[in-house]
Amino acid sequence: MDLQYARETFERYLEQYDQSDDKIRLKIVHTYGVVDASRQITERMGLSPEDIDLAQLIGLLHDIGRFEQLRIFDSFEPDTMNHARFGVRILFEEGLIRRFVREDKWDDIIRTAIIKHSDFKLGGIEDSHKLLHARIIRDADKLDNCRVKLEDAIETMLQVTAKEVGKSAISPEVMEQFRRKESIRSLTRKTKMDYWVSYLAYFFDINYQVTFDIIEENNYIERLIARIPYSNPETAEQMLEIKEGLKQYVSAARCSKHSNYL
Structure with missing residues (x-):
C-alpha cells in the first residue's frame, strides 16, 4: 500500500x-x-x-x-x-x-x-x-x-446565511429525535435549523473514546453551537438544552466507548 x-x-x-x-x-x-x-x-x-x-x-x-x-x-x-x-x-x-x-x-x-x-x-x-x-x-x-x-461558508452548506438559519424553528420531530439521543433522519429535516441540529446529532453516533477526546480537545460542541445567531427565541432556548445535553453525553461516553479495538 x-x-x-x-x-x-x-x-x-x-x-x-x-x-x-x-x-x-x-x-x-x-x-x-x-x-x-x-x-x-x-x-x-x-x-x-x-x-x-x-x-x-x-x-x-x-x-x-x-x-x-x-x-x-x-x-x-x-x-x-x-x-x-x-x-x-x-x-x-x-x-x-x-x-x-x-x-x-x-x-x-x-x-x-x-x-x-x-x-x-x-x-x-x-x-x-x-x-x-x-x-x-x-x-x-x-x-x-x-x-x-x-x-x-454556511451559504455553501445550507444555501442561506447563518442569520436566516437562526431565524428558523426546530421541527418537533427533530427535537424529539435529539432528546432520544438519536441521529436525525434525513427525511424529517424540514427547516434549516433541522439541518443544523442534525449536524450536532452526529455526536450520538461516535464509536471510539479517542474520537470523543478529540471532540473535547477542540471544544467542538461550544464552537459549533456558537456559529449560528439564534434570533428565534424558541430556537435559542432549545439550543441551550441541546448544548447541555451534548456536553453531558460526550462526558459520559468518554468513559464507556470501545477500548478493545479488535
Missing part, C-alpha cells in the same frame, strides 16, 4: 471536475481532512502501521462518489444519489480501485467501510476487522465535518 501514490492518483482523478466550484472544493478539502482524522484516530488507538495506512486510504476514497453527484445534481442531498453506493460501484465494479492500490488484499475491508460510512446506523458487519475500519471512517468523517461546519 503506497499512500503517496494513492494521493497522486486521486489528484489526477480530480482533474475532470471543476475545482473552482465551492462545493467541489469543500469536498476535496474534506477528503484530506478525513484522511488526517483517520490518522489521528488510529495512531491514538495504537493500531498497526498497516491499519493506520489502510484507514487513511479509506478516508481518501470514502467520498469519491460525491464528485459525480455534485457534477450531475449540484447537490449533497441523499435523494439525488447514494454517493457511498456509487463510490463502491465505480471503485469495485468498474475497477477504479486498482488505480489507487495495486494489491487486492484489502478490497473487502475498503468496500465495506465505504459502502457503510453514510448509513443511518452501522450494522450487519460480523468480521471484526471490517467493523473496525467501518467504525473508524464514520468517526473520522464526523470529526472533519466539525471542521467543515466551523470553517466553510
Whole structure:
C-alpha cells in the first residue's frame, strides 16, 4: 500500500471536475481532512502501521462518489444519489480501485467501510476487522465535518446565511429525535435549523473514546453551537438544552466507548 501514490492518483482523478466550484472544493478539502482524522484516530488507538495506512486510504476514497453527484445534481442531498453506493460501484465494479492500490488484499475491508460510512446506523458487519475500519471512517468523517461546519461558508452548506438559519424553528420531530439521543433522519429535516441540529446529532453516533477526546480537545460542541445567531427565541432556548445535553453525553461516553479495538 503506497499512500503517496494513492494521493497522486486521486489528484489526477480530480482533474475532470471543476475545482473552482465551492462545493467541489469543500469536498476535496474534506477528503484530506478525513484522511488526517483517520490518522489521528488510529495512531491514538495504537493500531498497526498497516491499519493506520489502510484507514487513511479509506478516508481518501470514502467520498469519491460525491464528485459525480455534485457534477450531475449540484447537490449533497441523499435523494439525488447514494454517493457511498456509487463510490463502491465505480471503485469495485468498474475497477477504479486498482488505480489507487495495486494489491487486492484489502478490497473487502475498503468496500465495506465505504459502502457503510453514510448509513443511518452501522450494522450487519460480523468480521471484526471490517467493523473496525467501518467504525473508524464514520468517526473520522464526523470529526472533519466539525471542521467543515466551523470553517466553510454556511451559504455553501445550507444555501442561506447563518442569520436566516437562526431565524428558523426546530421541527418537533427533530427535537424529539435529539432528546432520544438519536441521529436525525434525513427525511424529517424540514427547516434549516433541522439541518443544523442534525449536524450536532452526529455526536450520538461516535464509536471510539479517542474520537470523543478529540471532540473535547477542540471544544467542538461550544464552537459549533456558537456559529449560528439564534434570533428565534424558541430556537435559542432549545439550543441551550441541546448544548447541555451534548456536553453531558460526550462526558459520559468518554468513559464507556470501545477500548478493545479488535
